[in-house]
Amino acid sequence: MRRGIAATALVASLALAATACGGDGDSDSESGGPVTITYWDTSNATNEAPTYKALVKEFEAANKGIKVNFVNVPFDQAQNKFDTAAGSKGAPDVLRSEVGWTPAFAKKGFFLPLDGTEALAEQDKFQPNLIEQAKYEGKTYGVPLVTDTLAFVYNKALFEKAGVEVPKTWDDLKKAAATIKDKTGVDGYWASTAGYYAQPFLYGEGTDTVDAEAKKVTVNSPEAKKAYGTWLSLFDGKGLHKADTTADAYAHIQEAFVSGKVASIIQGPWEITNFYKGSAFKDKNNLGIATVPAGSTGKAGAPTGGHNLSVYAGSDKAHQEAALKLVKFMTSAKSQETVALKNSTLPTRDDAYTAKVKADPGIAGFQTVLPAAQPRPALPEYSSLWTPLDDELPQIAGGKKSLDEGLGDAETAITKLVPDFSK
Secondary structure, X not given: OOOOOOOOHHHHHHHHHOOOOHHHOOOOHHHOOOXXXXXXXXXXXXXXXXXXXXXXXXXXXXXXXXXXXXEEOOHHHHHHHHHHHHHOOOOOOEEEEEHHHHHHHHHOOOEOOOOOOHHHOOHHHEOHHHHHHOEEOOEEOOEXXXXXXXXXXXXXXXXXXXXXXXXXXXXXXXXHHHHHHXXXXXXXXXXXXOHHHHHHHHHOOOOOOEEOOOOEEOOOOHHHHHHHHHHHHOOOOOXXXXXXXXXXXXXXXXXXXXXXXXXXXXXXXXXXXXXXXXHXXXXXXXXXXXXXXXXXXXXXXXXXXXXXXXXEOOOOHHHHHHHHHHHHHHOOHHHHHHHHHHHOOEOOEHHHOOHHHHOOHHHHHHHHHHHHEEOOOOOOOHHHHHHHHHHHHHHHHOXXXXXXXXXXXXXXXXXXXXOOOEO
């Protein structure tokens, strides 16, 4: 979730135009030559992709009959590009797919079921909830590559200076923020207006944007109103930073935190390496990581995110067999350890959390909050439901709409995305 990958549309389009995809690749498999498969990598082109590309080279060295065409596709473009390519039978053989894309592409028949294949030979090594999230209608369509969730991240030195403890509830956070402001002069907390970052507030009230089982839109329910009311209250008060509704809000919040100008935020492990680049966290052990505060129900949790590796169903047998081998290699314990050490991302299998990996305080900290992560419903449209909230929540936080008006408009927009759901 959540990060646009910096790359120009021109470069991306040229790279994709040169890509040999799916069953249309330049394979000589029929004549006994090597099979060339295409792998669309959607990781950050600068900070993460080099690690995956190096692993692909290792795979090729160990599998002389397989060549891999590695293409880094900007994350914010990949979903639409794959949808278009798969619809025209020209998709890559392997896609690094955000977990929320899995049910939608599986429903369209674009992904190959992986149950019983080489790619899932070590299924019992993966965290069960992540395998469950890779399923659609009982079949598994992806192998978990990296996982993530949101956590309450904080500056230990500022919390210690203020003499406050890590908040267990949102009310605790308000009190802590005021004390931090009094004792240190900096704001105690800065909240995001993005829909994804407001999700923990819904979980804290025992609800969600929709009830997938009941086929009901719940974003405007009494429980959701209470959740968003709590979220809104964290933009107003001593030590609580006012809402940033600009297009650069994400960058502003991040910069304030890593430079020690705000004591805590809600953030994910994809920013671990950037935390360490900030002046406030030259000492990595100053980074505090805890489960997000709980709501009035006593529940606390955040969405499960991350990426799976999925295989294109439209490829021929030779390409699929080669793709399955690549997926197995890339999701092995050794490969996941390498990725974690290089990229500071979270492995999806327990045996990849080696002593070396857990020596990174960021990874070790986020590992402790993973048990509270909430799997997303296997609803093809689910990931798109945050878009209406991304439109409405900034207007609510900025005072342009009331909470009732904004949630009402969000309900209308979400109902159009899931027309068979009731209000």
